[in-house]
Amino acid sequence: MSAKKSEPPPQDSLATPQKATFFRLGHKNHSQWTALGSASFVLISGGMSLAWGAGFAVHSAHRDQLLLTVHMQISWYATAILGALFGAFFTHRLPQQPIYIFGSCLVIASGILFLAWPECPGSIIAARYLDGLANGLIFVPAMSTVGEIAVSEMRGLLASTVEQLSSNTGILMQLIYTAVWQVDWDVVIVADQVHGVLSIVYGVIALALALTLCVESPVHLLMRSNEQRAVVSLRHLQRPYMVTSETLLRLDEHKLYVADNREMCVWLSLQKGFPALLKLLALRLLGVLCLNYILCCALYETASQLVSCFHAWTYVIFGVLRWCGCFFVVVLMDTTGRKKPTLFGTFSTGAFAIAFANLFGRTPHMITALVMLFSLQFFAGLGQCASAVYLTEAFPLGIKPHLVAAVYIMELITRLLLCSFAPSIAGITAYFHVLGSLSMVFFLLGIFCLSETRLITLAEAQLKFTKWFNKDF
Template sequence: MSAKKCEPPPQDPIATPQKATFLRLGHKNHSQWNALGSASFILISGGMSLAWGAGFAVHSAHREQLLLTVHMQIAWYITAILGALFGAFYTHRLPQQPIYIFASCLVMASGILFLAWPECPGAIIAARYLDGLANGLVFVPALSTVGEIGVNEIRGLLASTVEQLSSNTGILMQLLYTAVWQADWNVVIVADQVHGVLSIIYGVIALALSVTLCVESPVHLLMRSNEQRAVVALRHLQRPYMVTSETLLRLDEHKQYVAAYREMCLGTSLRKGYPSVIKLLALRLLGILCLNFIICCALYETASQLVSSFHAWPYVVFGVLRFSGCFFVVVLMDTTGRKKPTLFGTFSTGAFAIAFANLFGRTPNMITALVMLFGLQFFVGVGQCASAVYLTEAFPLGIKPHLVAMVYIMELITRLLLCSFAPSIDGITNYFHVLGGLSMVFFLLGIFCLPETRLVTLAEAQIKFSKWFNKDF
């Protein structure tokens, strides 16, 4: 009896191991982010260019030309489409490292043009061509292989960080330095030169990471029947850098994934990938509808009625809330999952869009309308975060790069169509009513159609996506 009394009380078997497991996973697998770090910084520059092209460039000497000159409007999107088409061809066929190095150099060249000739329209157009090409070249291989590089336990965190968090970081940086120049600080360089300096910094970091830490996808190497190099790649994607039983288990999992692809003909792959394309296009296009020139006009019209002259703070709050929505949800991708945040964010986006449409244009309610617009951006960040994870999980291996490129190109075409549309006050109201309605429709369909793919293999995730209906949470 006394011996039993002296025994220490039983400890909670869950709390401490969970914390240790999360820290251990982060320490052990941080090399997987390093392998795609160059793509992240290139996509940050792309986020800045997207915001610049959407009209968040009131500081720029070229804003009038951006609105009136078709060449300047389409430059970034055209080369991004060409880069994506090439990416669909070379992903899983050619080594990625040379492409990442080349894209990093393009981003640096773009930044140099912005920095050296900020007043020259031709230089700005050329810079946007280069940055668009860099982002198109990198987007498809990065989103195709991020799920192959990341382990199942952090695949969601890795994919959403590489694409969504990077893009929203670029948008935030664009809005922040826009705010600085709107505040009319006494500085010696013009705002477009700041864009150039930041692009050069991103390009240099991306180049350093691509030269030193880039690791090829082990799945790509197995598709080329190079098992020895696949083992070496897996060894470099974990700590400690040695072959362990876990390394061999991951190798076996990738072998099964590649074997399933080899047994699947093109027709079967297309049939299984078709539902995924429809779902992801609907989700990703909703995100595009929430950042374009119409949204920029709505922000300007709403904020300018609250103050005598348009100040910087609406830009800052707009960018910070969009980034925060994504940042807070990224860490939930492998715990709470993908489906719940997506549905919650989409429903909230729809509710805030409809509320804004009903309040916009009513002078006594403009402060409330502005709050609704800010809230909408926060929940866009929440609802779109998992779209990057879904991109890397949804498609059959044999045609994954092609379908990722298809979704990305459709996004770019939609952005291109919206960038030159200058709406009236009534047009903005109607636009937000449509946005709210589409968001609600997607929310209802998503309950039954979107799959939950946390902690499953890529092959299992793709099987879930190939079904039209998935009621799992």
């Protein structure tokens, strides 16, 4: 009888801990998000600026100048490129906290210029210069170190939240205030001032998080041979805030990661990083093709043929679906994995792009074309989510910031080129045929080339990316 009493209860009581695993992980490791919370809010501001520069600012006094004024076109992108170059140099050389503080202050200054002088083109250009510099400075260190801060079980969730979800939140906020604003409202504040207020709010929150909750990457500290501070950093990145056996295991994992990468010279690092660089360039540039001025023109032309005058509610649906596509798959990054959502999203994006190209301009089918365009944005958000995770996992440690910066700079150059001209109806149709074709090609290649990196260490993920072909799912 006593033996029966000492037996553990059957499966019911064991089900509760399993169900609570995700929430326990989130509670235990929430410090890892707050350590990068400052970067998240700066990138939300960057998402707003990307949408503004792509033409999603119907009520802005400066929207028409985007195609006429060179400074207005290049301002955000030029300083974001400059910031990325600085970020590549400073990451793993200087502490992150001063960089995050400076970037947050730049976002606040940008918001003040939007708020104080909304009608002055010079002020708007200066504000975009400042916001672009902030995003370039923050993007590279944040994406280089997010994988070093996160535990393996939450690396996908954290990386995709910090970059993709933050950027898409900024895009959504820009599209929402653009949609609800009415030029005939009898109010003192103008639309661009709303942009300024939101930027100030994001900047203030980012500054507060940078001053109080920023934690340095333990890998950065080990690279500087400061093991004691690395232990302190790991202690602050988990609950309870004390050194446990798990802390020491993570320390050993990071020490092995640093030691393996220290043995690689620059040339060997470049050789090992080159396959990952090409794959990520293809994936991230495909994402650029799904949000730019051509997409804005396509949305306007499609919606304006359905109603007598264009209504900005289409912007809201456009932005909400893009955000939802990203949001729904963020939580799957460490369970379903990275590869399956990326391939599914890319294939669906290609299918809807080709369908839209075939329907666009055919008046009886414009409502269907609009649905295709909305669906394309949902799957674009879904398919791009894992690209943020791949950025922090793919490259050898010694040159990781430089290759992250290279991918980001190529994105910015492509965005600038696509936002520099207004396409014709025929041009929009051809563009979507090209987008659909490239998406399908990437889908077929991705089946054999993309890596699945969930629930493995950074060193193991990096090893997978050195191979040209990875058939694992």
